[in-house]
Amino acid sequence: MTDTTTLTGATLPDGRVRNVVLRHGGISHIRPVGIPDPGQAAIDLTGYLLLPAPAEAHLHLDRALTWEPVGSDPDGRDGAVRSWRAQPTRYGTADLRRRAHRTLQALSANGVTAVRTHVDIGPGGASLRAVEVLRELREDLHRVLDLQIVAVPSPDLSDRAALEAFAAGAGLLGGRPHRASDPRAETRRLLRLADRAEADLDLHLDHRPDSRVLAVADLARLLRKSGFGRQVAASHCATLGLLRPPALAKVVEAIAASGMAVIGLPSTPHGDIRALPPCGGPAPLHALLDAGVRLAAGGDHLRDALHPMGRADALATASLLMTTGQMAAEQAYAAVSTSARAIMGLPAAGTEPGAVADLLAVRASSLAEAVLSAPADRIVLRRGRVVSRTSARRPAAVPGRYATGYGRRRVPAGAR
Template sequence: MSDTITLSGATLPDGRTRDVVLRNGRISVLRGPDHPYQRAFAGLDLAGYLLLPAPAEPHVHLDRALTWQPVGSDPDGRDGAIRSWRVRPARYGLGDLRRRSREALRTLTARGVTAVRTHLDIGDGRVPLRAVEVMAELRAEFHRVLDLQIVAMPAPGTTDRTIVDAVSAGARVIGGRPRLAPDCRQETRRLLRLADRAEVALDLHLDDGFDPRMLAVGDLARLLRASGFGRPVTASHLANLNRLSPSALGRVTETIAASRMRVVALPSPRGCGLPMRALLAAGVPVAAGGDHLRDTGHPMGRADPLATAAATGLAPDRAWAAVAGHARAVLGLESGGLEPGAPADLLAVRATSLAEALRTLPEDRIVIKSGHVIARTAPTRKVRVAA
């Protein structure tokens, strides 16, 4: 397989047309279309395609993916989806979990995603770490096409030992939903302590209920500054920020920015819809994730970064940064870009501009990982006109 490939005639987000030379897994050269080549390389014609830095998925639940049809959802209250899921997992064996997760990863890859962070429930059932163990196997299986990070999400009452064992089984991040514990503050401190002990990052679901009287994200931000915790920390959801007055929101966003934690928004019908503009204005780089893929939380989840970016409501360039550069930063990866030296993780879509791509969500896509084409979708269209 050649280590050098030229992407000819690609449209960049700023409207320029360029030939992009990829060498040894990175962008080597960007040339105007009339530049004379010194030597010929293997090429890919991208005329008519928009070339973008590849997106990442910073927040998805692969253990629940594709379970809507057999599981359904309890519509009663905010936590109906959580209850629906918890009474069903025992019905699924390891083979089913592996099949659904593999299909979800293939869908994400075909849509352009080259890095994924998945949150997996642990502590429930007779095999408390089965999801982590299966996903560790799939991480090895998919390592050539995407980077897969595993977050261990302990159920209420999960012991410290089980959480630490999840790290030994393959998790590289400790997660959690502190609001489901009897004492939210105490649970936040426990998970931070365990992440420090296991020497891994922390990624928590916070403030996704309906009670804005205590903002766990503010408590976490202050705790981080006081503790000197040195590993990456991410806060996801944060729906309660929407209930704050402008002055209170300003104070909280400043506290979050000072703590240097990372934030993931989930701008889907069942996501948090947090005030991304306020956080961005405070200097907090906000990523955006899909959260659910046709499961109890959202039966229409698409696993499509274009749809996630469009749902942010931001200007096209900022929307794409949320699912690309900022999302990769949450995963601790190089931010990527379209300049010499950047990783050659790229997505080409059939569109003339980023605004058009976010509006039309074209299925015609070419996915490039480390300088090699790993997926190509070319939809077939047939239209019959009545005589």
């Protein structure tokens, strides 16, 4: 591909059909549909909607695709956790690399060009080796996607051992304060560790709806008192959905004042912000948006003991936001694309001049159609270069017979 490429006949999110000119990995300019300049490479996007590429803001690659060998048990979520904890020793680094690579390939084929993965860090060297394997994948796949690694130390792990994850390849600090005997003290420790590591913080908070616990409010207060100057994200925040409108408004105001971001995980069973609070009032997601809180959404678990489902598709996550969070298509897609990228500290992508040319072209006439039907026909560009093409073979009508199904075919980048 030359330094300049024209995407011809693309439908922009606002409905206009235009030619989009890419140069040096970014959007150079947009012009009316016409014949590309001589000598320029061209990609025909007639019939395709051109969108900023999605970003997966919260995933657990170390557990992905372990549902079949690990399974779960009839004891619900706690049983699923026990099933996973009893099994990790069965998996070597080669297995982790295979599963993580397969997951990242699926995400890329569906349009994702940036992923943030959380990795549990416990005593011993196995978890650090997992970070090293993901760091190697990050290097191998850097032309296809950005991979951010969040080290999630267990509460009983020493400060020194937790910080070793950064030497192994982690770039952010995570944590699950609810697993500590003193969650507030653990939150303060994680803030201190992130400050020492000069790393942004992304915590699992209020992962179960429980009106007696509101860790996200505690974190907001700690951030304002401590003057912590780095980026902070709170994932899950399920308890927000249980709050009555006055209490919700007060907590949301504190979150907004703290500057933290919130990452919802709508595919997580019983572990995410519910759509409607009791006694009416605004839905929590809308309350956060109205207050100016930066909001993203992610897939969380993918076919593992905690969640056996998942398609590694940001359009599916956006669809869940529309159905469970009462969000418009534009709000839902922003949560898995432009807002997610901003929270992850990535440069803006999209169809505006000057933006990075991380793009998803999907065969659809509107954003609502793309989100709700998740068409198989997709072209993914990373920094202006095609990294994946997926097309569907549709059955033709045969007189007197019924078509028996259809398949989808992925064409390697550069094959056309």
